[in-house]
Amino acid sequence: MGMRIVIAKPGLDGHDRGAKVIARALRDAGHEVIYTGLRRKPSEIVRVIMDEDAVAVGLSTLSGAHNVLIPKVCEELISNNMGEIVVFAGGIIPEVDREFLYSLGVRAIFGPGTQTGSIIDFLEEVSERKKNDFEVGVGDNPGWRWD
Amino acid sequence: MGLTIIQRIEMAKEGNRRELGKLLSLVESGVKLPHNKSNPWVLGVTGPPGVGKSTLIGVMIEEWVNRGEKVAVLAVDPSSPKSGGALLGDRMRMSSADSSQSVFVRSLATRNHPGGLIPFLDHMINLLGLCGWSRIIIETVGGGQSEIRIVAFADRVMLVDGPDRGDIIQAEKAGIIELADLIVINKSDLPSAQNAANSIKKSFDYSNNNDKSVVLTSALNKTGISELIELVESLEVNQERNSLRIKERLLSAWDFSLLSNPSLNDILLDLESGTINLDEALSRLK
Secondary structure, eight states, rough: OOOOEEEEOOOSSSHHHHHHHHHHHOOOOTEEEEOOOOOOOOHHHHHHHHHHOOOOEEEOOSOOOHHHHHHHHHHHHHTTOOSEEEEEEESOOHHHHHHHHHHHTEEEOOOOTOOOOHHHHHHHHHHHHHHHTOSSTSOOOTTTTOO | OOOOHHHHHHHHHHHHHHHHHHHHHHHHTOOOOOOOOOOOOOOEEEEEESSSSSHHHHHHHHHHHHTTTEEEEEEEEEEOOSOOOOOOOOOGGOTTTTTTEEEEEEEEOOOTTTTTTTTHHHHHHHHHHTTOOOOEEEEEEESSSHHHHHTTSSEEEEEEEOOOOOOOHHHHHTTTHHHOSEEOOOOOSSTHHHHHHHHHHHHTTTTTTTOOOEEEEEEETTHHHHHHHHHHOOOOOOHHHHHHHHHHHHHHHHHHHTTTTTHHHHHHHHHTTTTTTTHHHHHHOO
């Protein structure tokens, strides 16, 4: 069975075509996708993950504020004892910023041109790692990442 | 993580949303929670797609929260029969859902269980009631038999429609109108809304449905909302409709037990091959 996954749009960013395409692709791969809609605060996104008991969250940002918003979501997840949640990101995130985000426990970053299939492969790997108790949550050791 | 279900229920009752979220998943996976009956206040909301149900619920939530209620919503969307996946987008239209401590929204996919969500809904509602949620709303897209059965788990049912849709006739065909305690025509900011309300009222005059209110709201402009809340709050359980709903609940439970009967497949095969007839199949299922 598929996972419950939140697709979220943090901050002041009005573009969600990408997020919607991802949501649709994940649905077609058998996942239950909860889409937050536009302009959510990090605290609101964490609330959605909590209420919906999601396993993973995909953060889509194209506004350039990824270095502020994504860390906030990660911090709030950890401070709410939700370190097992898997965080991945997508949108416009330059290469130079990625290492920092990975160091916070973000497990994958998907840029323009990504095939939806590779996100689905990533989630399959996530589910395998969860089963085997390997690090994959935002609160686990940030060693493993999807490349 | 080492916690027993009883401990988790206690934590959820003390307001731990994380535990409540997890317990709801457990119930959804078929685990039966050992807890007391909570007799919660439940409203079922249904209607055709696109009439503004989620948006309307969003503004109703605000009004309720202002009145000091704690509102929980179970928003039901269909699972894809092909992939089993689902896109659950109702909560994005409930702008108040993600910040207030007095609101809890859970999106549910119908999944392709035999009997759908129905065997678990009762337990979910009970758990929410136990955790102090004073207004529980079940939202579902109306039309088919399974939706009727979902809203039949509420003690009050509100049917939402829009102007100029003609769908109310569909609802009448599907039997939802018989279960509904009140009809809301949303999008009253559009010119034809009043006409739609009038034609529904007229159709009620010809039938024995004349105790049902027809209300106009605009979730967009937030008009008619406090009147709607007043009306919903003052609804008295209609005995006739209540019997219908209880009958639907029993039928759901019956279907579920039929579909999960271990000898179902053998009986189906025997029916197919013609070795037994329907009467014999029924007596074997008993």
